[in-house]
Amino acid sequence: MEEKTAKKLTVKGLLKALLVVLLILVIISLIIFFGGKRNTKDNAVIKGESDTKSLVVYFSQADVVDLDKTDAVSSASMRTDNGGNVYGNTEYVARLFQQATGADLYSIQTNRLYYKTYALTAYRAFWEEKFNTRPKLTGLPDNLDQYDTIYVGFPVWWFNAPMPIGSFFEEYDVNGKTIVPFCTNQGSGVDSGYELLKEGCDGATVKEGFNGNDTSLDEVTNWLKSQGYITEE
Numbered sequence: 001m002e003e004k005t006a007k008k009l010t011v012k013g014l015l016k017a018l019l020v021v022l023l024i025l026v027i028i029s030l031i032i033f034f035g036g037k038r039n040t041k042d043n044a045v046i047k048g049e050s051d052t053k054s055l056v057v058y059f060s061q062a063d064v065v066d067l068d069k070t071d072a073v074s075s076a077s078m079r080t081d082n083g084g085n086v087y088g089n090t091e092y093v094a095r096l097f098q099q100a101t102g103a104d105l106y107s108i109q110t111n112r113l114y115y116k117t118y119a120l121t122a123y124r125a126f127w128e129e130k131f132n133t134r135p136k137l138t139g140l141p142d143n144l145d146q147y148d149t150i151y152v153g154f155p156v157w158w159f160n161a162p163m164p165i166g167s168f169f170e171e172y173d174v175n176g177k178t179i180v181p182f183c184t185n186q187g188s189g190v191d192s193g194y195e196l197l198k199e200g201c202d203g204a205t206v207k208e209g210f211n212g213n214d215t216s217l218d219e220v221t222n223w224l225k226s227q228g229y230i231t232e233e
Contacts, residue, residue: 036112036124037066043109043139049102055144056097058153059108059164061121062088066113089184093212093220094153097182100221101230103151108168111138122157129158134167149178149229153212154193156185161193166200175203180229182210 041063048054087095091107098105112135114121128135144150154161161183179201183190190209197206210223224230 036110036114039064039109039111039113039138041109043107045141046098046105048098048104052101052103053146053148054101054103054151055106055147055149056094056101056103056151056153057106057108057168058090058094059155059162059168060088060090060094060153061114061155062091063107064110064114064164065116065121090153090155090212093182093184093215094151096212096215096217096220097151097153097224099217100224101151103149104147106141108164109138110164110167111136125157125162128163129160132166133163134170135164137164137167137171140168140171144172144174144177147177149180150174151180151182152193152197153182153184156183156188156190156192159188159192161196163196165193166196169197169200173203174201177201177204179204179206180209180227181206182212184212 043063045055094105094107097103114124127133152165154165161181179197181190181193181197183193185192190211194206194209207227210220212220221230
């Protein structure tokens with residue numbers, strides 16, 4: 001009898017301990033999911049050529065973490081141009097697109113920053129993707145009325161475009177516009193983000209995209225010419 005009672009108490013104790021552990025994990029997850037410092041960075045539209053009808057809009061991890069780019073030159077997620085300027089991988093490719101097209105340039109940024117630690121950013125991004133959430137953004141353009149073509153750059157997170165891409169396009173009417181994706185990734189292609197873009201860009205034409213890993217201005221320019229987005233000089 002005493003042995004049975006002891007076993008019941010042991011099982012009951014284990015269940016209580018398990019519930020406590022689960023509660024702690026839930027609390028930690030909520031802190032990571034909803035946490036992050038408030039973003040105070042400037043992300044206004046950078047003007048291209050005066051008569052441009054195109055916008056290069058991109059989401060880059062380096063723009064949404066509390067990171068001193070000058071201390072991150074050796075990071076795998078950073079690139080340095082010929083002038084010694086350090087950019088996130090996706091921002092680097094976005095600037096190549098701007099150079100090639102003369103388009104305006106805009107960085108999508110969340111109102112709360114992600115984390116310096118890769119694991120924490122990946123954890124938060126995982127649950128954002130699973131719940132199909134739309135993180136709040138900061139510094140949004142008033143409208144996109146003046147643009148006919150929008151080039152959209154993103155890193156592939158969890159086999160998809162990051163959820164802030166969805167947040168951005170839910171703010172605007174892009175009916176009739178042309179959406180051209182490009183991405184940086186560690187194996188997944190640019191088509192990983194097509195579903196999210198087609199979902200968020202109702203009425204727009206989402207074109208085949210460009211994989212921008214280790215690319216150059218010449219490669220970007222030649223691809224844009226081959227697709228008819230810019231003409232031969």
